[in-house]
Amino acid sequence: MAEWYYNPPRNISSLVFAVVHLVAIFCVLLNAKFGCFIVIVASIFFSISQSSDSGPSQIWGILILLGIAAYEFKAFISFFLLLSLIVCQFFVTLNFNIGQYSYMTLASLSSFFVVSYLLGKSISWKNIANKRQEEEKMLNLKKAEDVRRRRIAVTIHDGMSGSLSLATRELQRLIRKTPSEVERIELVKVNGYVGEALMGMKYALDCLDGDVDFPDIKNMNDLKLLIADEDARLKRLGYKGSWDCEGTCFFNSYIGYVVVSFVRECYANILKHSLPGCVYHIRVSVLSGNMNIECSNKIDKGHDAIKHSQDGFFSSGYGLSLQKANISSIGGSCVYGIYNDEWKAIASIPLRI
CATH class of the missing domain: 3.30.565.10 (Histidine kinase-like ATPase, C-terminal domain)
Incomplete structure (x- = not known):
């Protein structure tokens, strides 16, 4: 708006395009990708085809739309778009009459650094938001998985603990009745394995009501x-x-x-x-x-x-x-x-x- 004041449109076509350009920027809210594409292409074409005294340059729309595009895409595309900002600023600055619009030249160059800073902050904020969403998603998956594992553990325990207890009691009976020392040692070893299985089942059951280590x-x-x-x-x-x-x-x-x-x-x-x-x-x-x-x-x-x-x-x-x-x-x-x-x-x- 400041540039419109200092460099108003000189003809009807420039005025019409400037108004359409402004309206199109707000239409980006309806369809970001399509709106960005149309406005960027039209703005670049208009900036190249018009002289600097024909009205406000379209660099402001390009800055906004490139910022939106960089916010939507990946980091390497954002870097490419930042380089595009530099090129656009360079050509627009050359089109200014340095003697008459030196303050505008300075403002145009300064705007690049401001927009670049805001763009970097927006990408940083988006990354933080995405990280929080990912952490929440992982937490929800973990909670759902914990519930399912608890149900599975209860089913396994109910199906196995009774049989394992019967097995260890039967092994103890065989140990007492077996005369061979070698066989008795082997049975004791097997009984130890069954006992470890029972302890593991007990540990799994304890984990159901507490934090799992x-x-x-x-x-x-x-x-x-x-x-x-x-x-x-x-x-x-x-x-x-x-x-x-x-x-x-x-x-x-x-x-x-x-x-x-x-x-x-x-x-x-x-x-x-x-x-x-x-x-x-x-x-x-x-x-x-x-x-x-x-x-x-x-x-x-x-x-x-x-x-x-x-x-x-x-x-x-x-x-x-x-x-x-x-x-x-x-x-x-x-x-x-x-x-x-x-x-x-x-x-x-x-x-x-």
Whole structure:
């Protein structure tokens, strides 16, 4: 409006276009993308085709619309649009009569820095708002997942705790009646495993009414420590395996929660599908913004309680199915099954949501 006052339109066509230009800017509120495109193209064309004394320049509309476009798109596009602002300001400044409009030249150049600052702040505010929305979304997903896991835990506990208690009592009876010292030692060992299972069920039940002591994994080093602990636990049970982690990365707590859940489920499947002495391997790598986790172990078909199904795959139970659903919900992928007489579970988990 100040420029209109100091440099009013000299003809009807300039006046009509200036009014249309102003109205079109406010019409951007109705359809931002289409309105931005039309006004920017028309403004640039009008600025190039008209002389500086034919009325107010259209740089103000271009500044506003480029700012809106930069706010809507990604950072590298915003940077490109900021460079466009510099070019537009340069040409408009050259069109001014320096002697007559020196104060306008100064105002035109100063406006670029003001608009650039406001544009940067708007992008910063948008990023903060997006981060808050993402945190709220992750929190809601976590709450929904906690409710579902509580229901699953109750079902599992009700179905297993009674049978495990009967099993340990029967084992204790056999221990008392078995004359062979070797067999008695083996039964004591088996009874210990059943007892550990009961304690695990009790711990799961305690977690239903309190906060779960779940590791907070936020980078590759934290994940290495977790895998080392799980690997040591299997080594104590007689399993033979190896693991390696490649790359460095950082991720939020929910991604860490999904990663830890999948890794622990992989170790649980090693115990499920094979006897002590089994060879297994877990590999973690980072590629193209995704964390790739691959677990493989030799299967013991005679020992495994779950036989081949019609399609030739072992049933994984509900564990890996739930992990697959979790990973898919954040845009990742998970497959598992038998490949070349090995049980494999492979997941690709995005590090950003």
